[in-house]
Amino acid sequence: MELKEIVSSLLANPLVQDKLLIERAYVHSGSSAFVDPAHLMLRETDTKFEIRNGDDCAAIPNGDGTYTLFAAEGLIQNFVRNSPWFAGYSSIMVNISDICSMGGLPVAITNVLWSKDKEASEEIWKGMVRASADYDVPIVGGHTCYGNDLNLAVSIIGKAKKLLTSFDAKAGDNLLMAIDLDGAYFENYPFWNASTTSSPKKLQRNMRFMHEIAEAELSCAAKDISMGGIVGTLGMLLRTSEKGAIVDLDQIPIPENIDLLKWLISFPSYGYLLTANETDTVTIIEKFKSGGITCAVIGEINESRKIALKKNNETEILN
Template identity: 40%
Template sequence: MSAQINLRQIAQTLRDHPSIRSKLDIAQSTATLGLTATSEGQPGDDCAVLPGKNGYDLFACEGFINAFVQADPWFAGWCGVMVNISDILSMGGRPRCVTNAIWAQNAEQAQPVLAGMKAAAQAYGVPIVGGHTNLHTDQLQLSVSILGQAKHVISSFQARPGDVLICAMDLRGSYREPFDNWNAALTTPHEALRRNMEILPNLAEAELVSAGKDVSQGGIVGTALMLAEASGVAVDIQHDALPRPQGVDLARWLRSFPSFGFLLTARSENADAVCAAFRAQGVSASVCGDVTEGSTLHLSGRDGRALFWDYARTPYLNLTQKEASYA
């Protein structure tokens, strides 16, 4: 066993990792606000879903870890645009525009963050249309919002027992050290970035996908857990089948935040078409698990099977709760 992967140890390490546990904070805010999965906008999805005249308006917002913004301000600005675009794409939408809110000690400190945002907006073809600026604060901070539209929504709430789990990931990159950010965007031609933005809306409109989320902070396991809890299902991830860069440690990969990565569920008869749509653009995609009845997320492989989380015993986003008594 010493020469094999210890899945139980990996599961325990991931359960205790800050990037996984930070998602537990969401439940504190939603409880205070009195939000549940049935609230307007459907909290628990990657974007707020608002019915519109020609489909759905999608709205999302990301705030960034201060240590990340301080350590890599240009890339933080780029990510401000990139990760919001991923939220829109994950729901089958097309992004329209972004805004930002930036706090800095002065204009010089803010400049690389804004330059990174500008570069990403130009690369993806999504305009920055305004925001909020404060250049008299004691710490560099960033938040970015996005607006998009979808004709047919891919939701976190529609995975069903009998679906297969599909992981699509652009592996053509490397880590942006020292963080667990897998960067496959800066080395990709702008034309390819824009072509990739059509994959998920096209899959949504063809109704080939039942549910999905972009792989965000919390990595593959945290994202799969949020998807499972939202849909009220169990998920078994077969780690041997995951797209993974050669030489990357499994535990790190399972918690990594990729620049282009999605977890999707589909009926088995649609899986080949879903994977083919990504592979046609050079993005790795494979069936990597199963959706069943229950409330658990397991990691499985040649080395055995280990429980990562049971949201019935330990809620994660906990969007079924009522308003907190102290709110």
């Protein structure tokens, strides 16, 4: 496809549009919330802690320089209805990715499951239990509601010392993409599954990479690639960081024989965008490589507040 066709197709995709127009989500919630230290049983300060909206998790200060990370994900109803086992598995996996994207390590998971009866929810539970075991993150509670349909939402807590945020991308930094290419598309969904076919040892080892990058201060801004794919996720990162970027489509890691346009809107089981300076970029790429994860520089952060896509030396503005 020509670059103009790619841009037009991306802009017409509702998942990408939803992320590029993420500003709508802040109309009712605001851009931040404040937590009283007394609610956290911290009494040494009267200053309320600001929790910025826009990260993959809420980063709640513990008062000792560490953070409790808190996130939740709801699953698309048709996905739960049509693929209950994989939806259950994915509900655990995507929440873990949110924790990892901020430099954290997952601690525990809870869930809310709506079901017609026990039989209808059995496959969902099997998928959740399998993922919990594969990633070694326990399910510690939840709530089951009986109704007329299947629905699933999962929440997670994690811990972090140093954060990778959505607010700290810097102009001049490299934009990196890290992804596990050793997978395949799940049925007809734009979901690249490199998880259920991986060993628990690999999943648990690679789950720590973003934490180690944060601890070593190799990067300060990151986001997991989610619904809306690479472009939609980048749009959210740039919105909160108040920056722009140019992305070289020819440099994006992509499996063999996979359509580029589909890849740009795909949701991988293991995929992150990060920013880093030139020196730290080399270290980050080598770290991911040690776990069989492909990582490459795909662009550069700038001050434009726009996303520009480049291909074959042609450039088009996306938004």
